[in-house]
Amino acid sequence: MYNKTHKNNKDESQYLKELAPNFSKIEKKNPFMVPNDYFEKLPSIIQQKCNEKTLWEKRFSFILRPQYYVSVSLAVIVIIFILISYNKSNTQKILIANNNNIEYYAKFLTEQDILEIGDFDEETLIEILLNETNSNKKISYISEYADYKDISADDIINYLSDEEDNNIDDMINELRVTSYELRIMNYEL
Amino acid sequence: MNNYSDKELLELFHKKDNRNYAFNLLVRKYQKQIYWHIRKIVINHDDTNDIVQNTFIKIWKNLDKFREDSKLYTWMYRIATNEAISFINKNRIKYFLSFTDFENHFANSFTDDNFFTGDEIQKKLQKVILKLPQKQRIVFNMRYFDEIKYKEMSEILNTSTGALKASYHIAVKKIKKYLTEN
Numbered sequence: 038m039y040n041k042t043h044k045n046n047k048d049e050s051q052y053l054k055e056l057a058p059n060f061s062k063i064e065k066k067n068p069f070m071v072p073n074d075y076f077e078k079l080p081s082i083i084q085q086k087c088n089e090k091t092l093w094e095k096r097f098s099f100i101l102r103p104q105y106y107v108s109v110s111l112a113v114i115v116i117i118f119i120l121i122s123y124n125k126s127n128t129q130k131i132l133i134a135n136n137n138n139i140e141y142y143a144k145f146l147t148e149q150d151i152l153e154i155g156d157f158d159e160e161t162l163i164e165i166l167l168n169e170t171n172s173n174k175k176i177s178y179i180s181e182y183a184d185y186k187d188i189s190a191d192d193i194i195n196y197l198s199d200e201e202d203n204n205i206d207d208m209i210n211e212l213r214v215t216s217y218e219l220r221i222m223n224y225e226l
Numbered sequence: 227m228n229n230y231s232d233k234e235l236l237e238l239f240h241k242k243d244n245r246n247y248a249f250n251l252l253v254r255k256y257q258k259q260i261y262w263h264i265r266k267i268v269i270n271h272d273d274t275n276d277i278v279q280n281t282f283i284k285i286w287k288n289l290d291k292f293r294e295d296s297k298l299y300t301w302m303y304r305i306a307t308n309e310a311i312s313f314i315n316k317n318r319i320k321y322f323l324s325f326t327d328f329e330n331h332f333a334n335s336f337t338d339d340n341f342f343t344g345d346e347i348q349k350k351l352q353k354v355i356l357k358l359p360q361k362q363r364i365v366f367n368m369r370y371f372d373e374i375k376y377k378e379m380s381e382i383l384n385t386s387t388g389a390l391k392a393s394y395h396i397a398v399k400k401i402k403k404y405l406t407e408n
Contacts, residue, residue: 056395063351067371068344069265077262080253083279084246087286137285220399 230255232298239289249289253282258297260306261374266367267310269356271341277313281306296381303374303382307364314360354404358397365390366397 053061230238230251230264238248260281265274284305292301355363364383368374369390376387383390 053398056398057405059405060398060402061350063347065371066344066348067262067344068348068352069262069271070343071271072339072341073262076257079257079261079278080250083253083257083282083286084250086279087249088246090283090287186260 233294236289236292236298238295245337251287252285255283258362259299260302261346262305263372264306264310267307267364268313268372273313277306277309278284281309284309298379300378301355304384311360350405350408354401354408357404358400361366362393362397362400366401369394393394 050061233249236363237254239246239252257278259275262277264277264281265271268274268277281302283324287301292298297377342349342352355366358366361383365379366377367381371377374382376390379390380387381387385393
């Protein structure tokens with residue numbers, strides 16, 4: 038490579054002599070070397086790598102195409118859509134099932150009862166407790182509640198008031214469930 | 227062994243059945259020039275070997291799209307130069323090194339390299355060349371060692387011939403200064 042003759046070589050060496058006389062005296066040679074047979078082996082190594090690359094690209098060329106990314110994005114969108122729709126229909130099914138339950142129990146409950154189940158306040162609580170005293174006779178038929186047949190509403194209020202951390206909301210919630218269960222049981226009886 | 231002109235090699239490459247053969251001839255024709263060009267930029271043989279292979283893989287991939295506006299070898303030189311510069315930049319960022327630190331790293335690596343056969347004055351000259359800024363060093367090596375014409379260098383480095391001449395002139399002056407001082 039360094040023996041290449043160029044027509045402007047003379048000009049070049051003259052230029053160097055004038056500009057940097059010491060530097061121009063240094064012999065121009067390549068001080069580096071390569072391992073034995075390096076250049077004999079290199080073409081086949083390169084050819085092999087190129088073929089491997091081509092093979093890989095042929096196999097996975099679809100990944101490199103922009104259409105691939107469009108398809109994948111569309112697939113993801115469709116899957117998300119399906120999942121959302123499935124979730125929605127399940128929620129609706131649960132709602133319909135709940136509505137069916139309400140409809141089932143509504144056959145046995147009066148309009149007033151349903152309203153009471155839905156909305157509670159302090160006055161309602163007292164009213165329910167008073168009603169419970171009256172309905173104790175019915176409760177006594179159920180063995181589970183047999184021991185409580187003589188308990189009055191005042192007793193319950195006193196009992197609940199003595200409890201630590203008593204909270205009127207908790208009481209309402211407890212009673213809401215109890216009252217609802219009792220009503221269902223009463224009607225079933 | 228390989229008397230094909232670039233044009234003939236390209237024609238051969240464009241025939242599907244001869245692609246591998248034509249490319250093999252192309253590699254054999256230019257491997258040394260490409261190797262030494264890269265070696266002078268990155269100094270170390272193993273790094274050069276990797277970059278040479280990547281360069282030829284890129285050439286293989288893009289040879290079909292090569293428009294014969296420029297000479298084939300200037301196009302190949304451009305790919306090789308870009309690959310070598312990308313390699314340096316990637317490594318510099320990877321090891322959080324400044325340009326100066328990286329030049330020092332080069333200077334140390336070539337003296338430890340078993341593949342350096344130069345005498346003391348050659349070693350001194352190489353160390354001085356490594357002190358030049360990257361682009362100036364490339365220009366100097368291409369002009370001084372590879373004896374590439376400014377016009378061709380201009381195509382390879384995408385720089386005007388005037389700027390290249392100025393760059394070479396400054397590089398020679400710096401080398402002269404370093405050599406005189408040391």
